[in-house]
Amino acid sequence: MLKLSPLNDEHVARGARMIDFGGWSLPVQYATSIIEEHLNTRENAGLFDISHMGEFMISGPDALIFLQHACVNDVALMKPGMAQYSTLCRDEGGVVDDVFYYQYAPDTFKMIVNASNKDKDLAWLTAISRRFEHVTIVDQSSQRSRVSLQGPKAQDILQRVVPVELDTIKRFQFTETTLKNAIPAFVARTGYTGEDGFEISFDASMASKAWNVLLDAGKDFHLLPVGLGARDTLRLEACYSLYGNEISESITPVEAGIEFIIKQSKQADYIGKRALLDQLRHGTRRKIAALKAIDKGIMRHGLEILDEAGVKTIGIITSGTYSPTLKESIALGLVDVDHNVLDGTVAVKVRDKLVKARIVPRPFYPYHPRR
Incomplete structure (x- = not known):
């Protein structure tokens, strides 16, 4: 049986065409066309359901050194309120998954992982965490719902329903705030479209309420809900990697052209370091x-x-x-x-x-x- 997003009823009510995406029933497009949804995101704004993504909370005195060992990018460069993109790699450089993580405090992080890899990632991270005495990983995926508000009018829309001044949140930063109608929310200036925008998460019980608050706020800005079809064409134009396509267990970050995550100044040892630095030096x-x-x-x-x-x-x-x-x-x-x-x-x-x-x-x- 397919997994259902907390927003499933909203999609069906809007006439979305639902497909099996990695074991989830998700909208590939709505009553509009993929091209219309794509262009409207470029010109105005689009609202995407990304509730299928996995969400882990990683905490404890050893959380930072654990992530430094598990992730390719240099987690030590972060400060509270910052986000960072990275990969989790095998010893030979193949990619377990590409992830985003957000630092609340030196000992507390949220990690977002690909839906199709959630169980694999959790098992992999848990196994590594046993090397560290004080780190805890909690899978919050089923308790949370996530949406992505993207496009040149995204800030204007979101600003209507949050008290925080969004100009203070720069790219790859986040905050915790409250959406209109008393909905506690996590808001990050990140995305997967090539446009400015925000990824927003909240308790799954608040999903429909939050979805409609955002759509109502976007009526004057031509906001449309957007399915997986346009999400893929948007990310491809921006040349963002898709797991299983541009990166995989057999395609390394160097081969994928995302070498920017490999910091040669990173002192900490991490899984795949030797192989990746060798590829940087000698090519692929x-x-x-x-x-x-x-x-x-x-x-x-x-x-x-x-x-x-x-x-x-x-x-x-x-x-x-x-x-x-x-x-x-x-x-x-x-x-x-x-x-x-x-x-x-x-x-x-x-x-x-x-x-x-x-x-x-x-x-x-x-x-x-x-x-």
Whole structure:
């Protein structure tokens, strides 16, 4: 049986088309189209249900050194009120999951993990925590509900229903506040779209109330609920990695092009450190590349990438779509480094024809701060 979001009834009432997403029944789109939801998020704002994501509270005197050992990024750089993106890696550099965590205090953190990896992550983190005497991990996933409010008008909308001055919350920062109608809420200036926005969590019992408070506040700003379809096209334009596509147990952060999380100045030993630093120094056989189609044809996940002559296989498409913003076919793909050259041309096998594509700088759509 599929798991249901606390907002399931809200989605059904709005005519959402529900799909099985990693064992969850979630909206892929509403009565509108994916393209309309996508463009409205770019131009106005979109509200996403992300209640399927996992949520752990990690606390105790050893919480910081535990996370320093478990996470690739340098947790010691954080201060209370800050958020940080990282990966959890195996010894050989493969990615267990990519995560966001938020520091409440030096000994208290919230970690958000991918829904499909929640049980794996919890088991992995729990096993590592046994090496530390004073750290506790509590799975709060089922007690909490989460939404993401994204787009250039996101702050204007949220400001209508919270007392805190949102200009004081910078990117990758968070606070705890209260939404209109006495709904305690966690508010972080983070997101997965390439737009300014906020990720908001609250008690699951308050989910419908909070959802409608936000939608009502957004009526004057053309706010729309947005499904998984547009969430994926938005993140792909921004070149954000999707677990299982651009990063996985067999694709390292270096291969995925997210080396920024690997701080060579980090003194603490962490799982995967030796392998990742070695890849930084000596390179890898393959790396993620951004592709724009030259010929007509939509590049999709799993398609073969060949050299310009269409003879030799040099990679595979990890994510691909028609970009509603750019109005062209875009993709990310793992490409052999010998052929992974900016402005270079490759061929992608789309059904029975070869579609020429150019390797371009990432991202397709740069992050847009509040405007």
